[in-house]
Amino acid sequence: MIPYAKQSIDQNDLDAVSETLRSDWLTQGPKVAAFEHCLRDFCASAHCIATNNATAALHLACLALDVGPGDLVLTTPITFVATANAAKYCGAEVDFVDIDKHTWCLDPLALEHKLNQLKSSGKRVKVLIVVHFGGLSCDMEPIARLAKAFDFKVIEDASHALGARYLDRPVGNGDHSDITVFSFHPVKMITTGEGGALLTNDARLYERARMLSSHGLIRESTQFVLEPETDWFGEWAYQQTALGFNFRITDFQCALGITQLNKLPQWVERRNELVRYYHTLLADTAIGWQRVPGNCFSSYHLFVVQLPHQISRRAVFKQMREKGIGVNVHYIPVHTQPYYQQLGFKIGQFPVAEHYYRHTLTLPLYPGLSESAVASVVQALKEACYGG
Numbered sequence: 243m244i245p246y247a248k249q250s251i252d253q254n255d256l257d258a259v260s261e262t263l264r265s266d267w268l269t270q271g272p273k274v275a276a277f278e279h280c281l282r283d284f285c286a287s288a289h290c291i292a293t294n295n296a297t298a299a300l301h302l303a304c305l306a307l308d309v310g311p312g313d314l315v316l317t318t319p320i321t322f323v324a325t326a327n328a329a330k331y332c333g334a335e336v337d338f339v340d341i342d343k344h345t346w347c348l349d350p351l352a353l354e355h356k357l358n359q360l361k362s363s364g365k366r367v368k369v370l371i372v373v374h375f376g377g378l379s380c381d382m383e384p385i386a387r388l389a390k391a392f393d394f395k396v397i398e399d400a401s402h403a404l405g406a407r408y409l410d411r412p413v414g415n416g417d418h419s420d421i422t423v424f425s426f427h428p429v430k431m432i433t434t435g436e437g438g439a440l441l442t443n444d445a446r447l448y449e450r451a452r453m454l455s456s457h458g459l460i461r462e463s464t465q466f467v468l469e470p471e472t473d474w475f476g477e478w479a480y481q482q483t484a485l486g487f488n489f490r491i492t493d494f495q496c497a498l499g500i501t502q503l504n505k506l507p508q509w510v511e512r513r514n515e516l517v518r519y520y521h522t523l524l525a526d527t528a529i530g531w532q533r534v535p536g537n538c539f540s541s542y543h544l545f546v547v548q549l550p551h552q553i554s555r556r557a558v559f560k561q562m563r564e565k566g567i568g569v570n571v572h573y574i575p576v577h578t579q580p581y582y583q584q585l586g587f588k589i590g591q592f593p594v595a596e597h598y599y600r601h602t603l604t605l606p607l608y609p610g611l612s613e614s615a616v617a618s619v620v621q622a623l624k625e626a627c628y629g630g
């Protein structure tokens with residue numbers, strides 16, 4: 243079976259993990275801080291918190307931005323459910339904005355339309371979570387302008403986009419948003435097993451997120467809210483000031499993260515090379531692919547195609563899987579999931595996303611994939627679509 247995505251683990255990764263397992267620290271030791279520094283520098287951001295997964299980092303981002311009951315959070319329907327769920331964990335209301343039909347990322351024009359509509363019905367948006375679909379950055383400049391004009395905060399769910407660039411700057415630098423989140427699940431750009439990170443340039447958001455990521459505890463006596471110099475407290479003191487969580491990652495995961503991150507630039511190049519090969523092989527068909535604007539460099543977490551409309555995606559999917567090719571579908575639009583339909587959303591509300599979804603298919607792409615495997619995937623796809 244050729245999977246749609248796959249991690250790359252080499253001896254250098256294994257050595258780093260086993261060395262950490264033999265050290266004194268399994269969690270919250272030097273490797274966590276070192277990985278956070280590496281990520282922060284790689285993304286040209288000021289602050290970084292590594293977490294147990296990206297879902298937790300998204301939850302933490304919403305909490306740091308004070309999202310709560312009565313607040314409205316917007317996101318795209320073409321994402322993994324975790325993006326929208328993060329806002330629901332905080333008790334907020336979620337609504338969606340349709341995607342651009344060429345880039346499949348949240349459409350800034352649809353966003354502007356939605357914001358004007360909400361404004362005229364007296365509603366305010368607290369936070370927008372954009373998703374850099376497949377590794378392609380959303381068009382962040384117009385989104386940041388709207389955030390300023392309509393006074394809301396922006397979280398980038400960059401789970402797909404570690405190593406991607408927008409306006410020749412790394413995704414995660416925070417030029418156009420308040421917080422960026424990455425995922426290190428094995429199918430993503432690098433892996434720590436489970437894992438995620440939150441990056442921000444805002445020291446206050448960072449402090450708050452750090453505190454909430456570990457039970458809401460403060461250990462720094464200068465920040466204590468109760469007087470520490472009493473018989474009750476001593477040098478052992480910690481004070482809980484808010485209801486936080488345990489979103490911590492382990493040291494041996496971060497040891498893996500560091501060695502993985504070192505290899506990321508070459509992996510992103512390899513993914514781009516394989517995508518160019520896919521494009522060449524698909525050029526004589528009516529099969530479409532994601533448009534990458536000139537101001538973006540995609541990390542290509544996913545290689546997604548659009549099948550011609552007369553072709554049954556169900557049948558193609560089945561035939562490819564039977565041939566051992568692990569095609570997949572990204573994503574079932576979130577608003578059509580039973581949980582979100584129960585909240586009142588309906589099929590038909592976000593037509594561009596739904597049209598995209600009906601015809602979409604994800605083909606295998608990962609650094610260890612060979613050219614000959616790409617050729618056999620395309621061969622199988624052509625047979626499934628056109629016979630022969």
Ligand SMILES: *Cc1c(COP(=O)(O)O)cnc(C)c1O
Pocket residue numbers: 295296297298321322324325373399401402424425426427436437438
């Ligand atoms: C994978 C993914 C997540 C969740 O990441 P985890 O690390 O598995 O929690 C969230 N959003 C998007 C867009 C993803 O692809």
